[in-house]
Amino acid sequence: MTSLMQKIKDVLPQLSEAEGRIGDYVLENPEAVPHMTTKELAQKSGVSEATIIRFCKSIGIGSFKSFKLALMKDLTLTDTSLTDFSVLNKKDSPYDLFHKVIHVNKSAIESCADSMDRKELAKAVEAIQYANKIVFFGVGGSSTAAVDAQYKFTKLGYHSITSLDFHYMLSIIPHLTENDVFVAISTSGKTKDVLELTRFAQRKGATAIAITTLSKSPLYKEADIRLCTPNVEQDFRIGSIPSRMTQLTVIDTLYMSIFHHVGEKVLQQYYDARSEMENLRR
Amino acid sequence: MTSLMQKIKDVLPQLSEAEGRIGDYVLENPEAVPHMTTKELAQKSGVSEATIIRFCKSIGIGSFKSFKLALMKDLTLTDTSLTDFSVLNKKDSPYDLFHKVIHVNKSAIESCADSMDRKELAKAVEAIQYANKIVFFGVGGSSTAAVDAQYKFTKLGYHSITSLDFHYMLSIIPHLTENDVFVAISTSGKTKDVLELTRFAQRKGATAIAITTLSKSPLYKEADIRLCTPNVEQDFRIGSIPSRMTQLTVIDTLYMSIFHHVGEKVLQQYYDARSEMENLRR
DNA sequence: GCTGTTATGAAATTTAAATTCACTATTTAG
DNA sequence: CTAAATAGTGAATTTAAATTTCATAACAGC
Numbered sequence: 001m002t003s004l005m006q007k008i009k010d011v012l013p014q015l016s017e018a019e020g021r022i023g024d025y026v027l028e029n030p031e032a033v034p035h036m037t038t039k040e041l042a043q044k045s046g047v048s049e050a051t052i053i054r055f056c057k058s059i060g061i062g063s064f065k066s067f068k069l070a071l072m073k074d075l076t077l078t079d080t081s082l083t084d085f086s087v088l089n090k091k092d093s094p095y096d097l098f099h100k101v102i103h104v105n106k107s108a109i110e111s112c113a114d115s116m117d118r119k120e121l122a123k124a125v126e127a128i129q130y131a132n133k134i135v136f137f138g139v140g141g142s143s144t145a146a147v148d149a150q151y152k153f154t155k156l157g158y159h160s161i162t163s164l165d166f167h168y169m170l171s172i173i174p175h176l177t178e179n180d181v182f183v184a185i186s187t188s189g190k191t192k193d194v195l196e197l198t199r200f201a202q203r204k205g206a207t208a209i210a211i212t213t214l215s216k217s218p219l220y221k222e223a224d225i226r227l228c229t230p231n232v233e234q235d236f237r238i239g240s241i242p243s244r245m246t247q248l249t250v251i252d253t254l255y256m257s258i259f260h261h262v263g264e265k266v267l268q269q270y271y272d273a274r275s276e277m278e279n280l281r282r
Numbered sequence: 283m284t285s286l287m288q289k290i291k292d293v294l295p296q297l298s299e300a301e302g303r304i305g306d307y308v309l310e311n312p313e314a315v316p317h318m319t320t321k322e323l324a325q326k327s328g329v330s331e332a333t334i335i336r337f338c339k340s341i342g343i344g345s346f347k348s349f350k351l352a353l354m355k356d357l358t359l360t361d362t363s364l365t366d367f368s369v370l371n372k373k374d375s376p377y378d379l380f381h382k383v384i385h386v387n388k389s390a391i392e393s394c395a396d397s398m399d400r401k402e403l404a405k406a407v408e409a410i411q412y413a414n415k416i417v418f419f420g421v422g423g424s425s426t427a428a429v430d431a432q433y434k435f436t437k438l439g440y441h442s443i444t445s446l447d448f449h450y451m452l453s454i455i456p457h458l459t460e461n462d463v464f465v466a467i468s469t470s471g472k473t474k475d476v477l478e479l480t481r482f483a484q485r486k487g488a489t490a491i492a493i494t495t496l497s498k499s500p501l502y503k504e505a506d507i508r509l510c511t512p513n514v515e516q517d518f519r520i521g522s523i524p525s526r527m528t529q530l531t532v533i534d535t536l537y538m539s540i541f542h543h544v545g546e547k548v549l550q551q552y553y554d555a556r557s558e559m560e561n562l563r564r
Numbered sequence: 565g566c567t568g569t570t571a572t573g574a575a576a577t578t579t580a581a582a583t584t585c586a587c588t589a590t591t592t593a594g
Numbered sequence: 595c596t597a598a599a600t601a602g603t604g605a606a607t608t609t610a611a612a613t614t615t616c617a618t619a620a621c622a623g624c
Binding site (some may be wrong): 017045069075076092093094095097098099100101105106109110112113114116118121122124125140141143144147151240243244249250252253254255257260 | 317322354355358369374375376377379380382383384385388391392394395398400403404407422425426429432433482488523527528530531534535536537539542
């Protein structure tokens with residue numbers, strides 16, 4: 001059993017009746033689905049087309065097209081690829097673990113393509129591009145992405161802010177306006193601190209961009225723009241290892257996109273910074 | 283070179299001017315094409331949509347959809363991996379950049395396997411395992427890895443320290459002893475701040491672990507233990523995007539390895555932390 | 565029993581792929 | 595050297611697929 005199929009099996013009990021019927025059909029006829037249209041699959045599993053789309057989102061994939069692609073990949077890779085650390089072994093040496101880490105991280109980054117919605121991405125780039133201030137916030141494992149983002153956007157000349165301190169953030173947000181962007185980073189989308197600050201920022205008029213998994217979480221529902229990360233396996237042992245990689249991939253994309261727009265303008269500043277760094281021999 | 287790509291090359295001379303332009307574009311950006319629509323590919327190769335369809339038929343494929351599928355299959359088989367953003371294109375949309383970022387990050391992580399020395403890794407794990415304090419230091423793009431590491435090892439119950447502030451670090455290091463570990467993170471291995479602190483830590487008796495590229499850099503030469511990251515392409519535009527991924531992969535490996543050793547002991551603390559978090563509904 | 569929420573499909577909209585058609589440039593036949 | 599034939603092209607259209615919106619029905623909580 002491969003990862004996507006397993007995933008469907010796992011969530012099957014939580015699905016609604018109609019979505020469950022789709023799941024059943026897909027599990028029984030996986031090789032047929034990649035060539036179908038929503039209409040066909042809808043007919044065959046006895047639901048409406050709209051429910052097909054909803055089914056895709058329920059299993060954490062952003063579009064029907066991506067779903068078909070992921071399923072196809074799943075079927076061709078007979079490789080018993082582990083995408084999590086379930087097969088951790090007592091005898092594993094650090095070097096063995098190293099290769100597992102490589103594998104998990106690579107898989108996580110690969111699956112980013114499944115959950116991202118290109119329209120939302122375009123909206124996010126647009127919002128950031130014209131932003132006055134950009135505030136990033138993430139706690140726990142997601143703070144890494146926030147810190148990284150803050151650094152990158154500062155380099156691009158933005159007024160870019162982050163802090164791990166909830167109370168510090170509370171003092172920042174009142175100054176936000178509709179020209180500003182608040183980027184909330186939370187894998188689960190349920191983190192209370194993140195939610196509260198996001199709502200606060202929205203009340204001040206800022207655009208709330210969420211970097212979170214595709215799910216029915218409050219953050220997902222309430223954000224103005226959603227950049228979805230895939231539902232990579234979570235395990236207490238590995239904590240947020242793979243989900244951090246997916247968050248950073250999203251951040252990198254935003255950075256590259258903005259650079260692409262403002263790049264010419266900041267190039268001189270880049271060179272300035274570099275030559276000054278060389279002068280100081282740092 | 284594989285079948286489809288080769289096929290395109292073969293027929294290229296026989297194609298008409300406009301179709302030839304498509305062929306050129308596809309050969310230059312094969313990994314970008316599978317995510318495009320006819321419209322996009324038409325724009326980027328400077329032809330009309332109709333010509334895209336005709337191009338597909340010219341190379342013996344019945345539809346644009348099939349063409350994309352075939353190309354994708356082709357690419358997964360061979361790895362024509364670009365490991366840099368050299369193929370950045372003026373017309374790239376955020377979604378295009380997203381796929382390039384995925385590709386670059388994936389490649390970077392993959393190539394980690396090439397540069398890591400298993401003995402050095404074992405030594406590093408050994409040193410950290412019995413360490414009293416662990417200090418991480420990285421500046422610029424490498425600070426992300428330091429921050430991430432500090433958080434991870436704190437979760438494991440270590441006295442784990444990092445700061446971006448050179449002077450703060452100066453006040454930390456005098457307290458290090460031979461039971462402590464100083465982890466220096468620098469892609470180039472030449473960063474002055476990192477070097478100075480590393481030497482200082484070594485003078486105090488701490489074991490210096492370097493996470494750096496395999497090169498003749500001072501950091502590489504002077505460190506007690508070397509964990510090498512691959513020499514991924516550096517580019518002013520992308521800064522440290524791929525090298526940050528490789529650093530994090532090394533950090534993840536250290537974390538997993540240590541967890542593997544001390545795991546049983548800290549499991550209870552993990553559960554404590556989680557249930558308390560749930561109590562506080564954070 | 566009312567109210568708010570969730571699940572659902574029908575219909576409308578949006579988006580992508582493919583086709584048609586008209587125009588141009590070039591070649592070929594007379 | 596001209597006229598007809600032909601190939602190559604993109605604009606506009608058609609067709610088809612994916613996605614969103616909206617109204618309704620079922621249900622849970624009060």
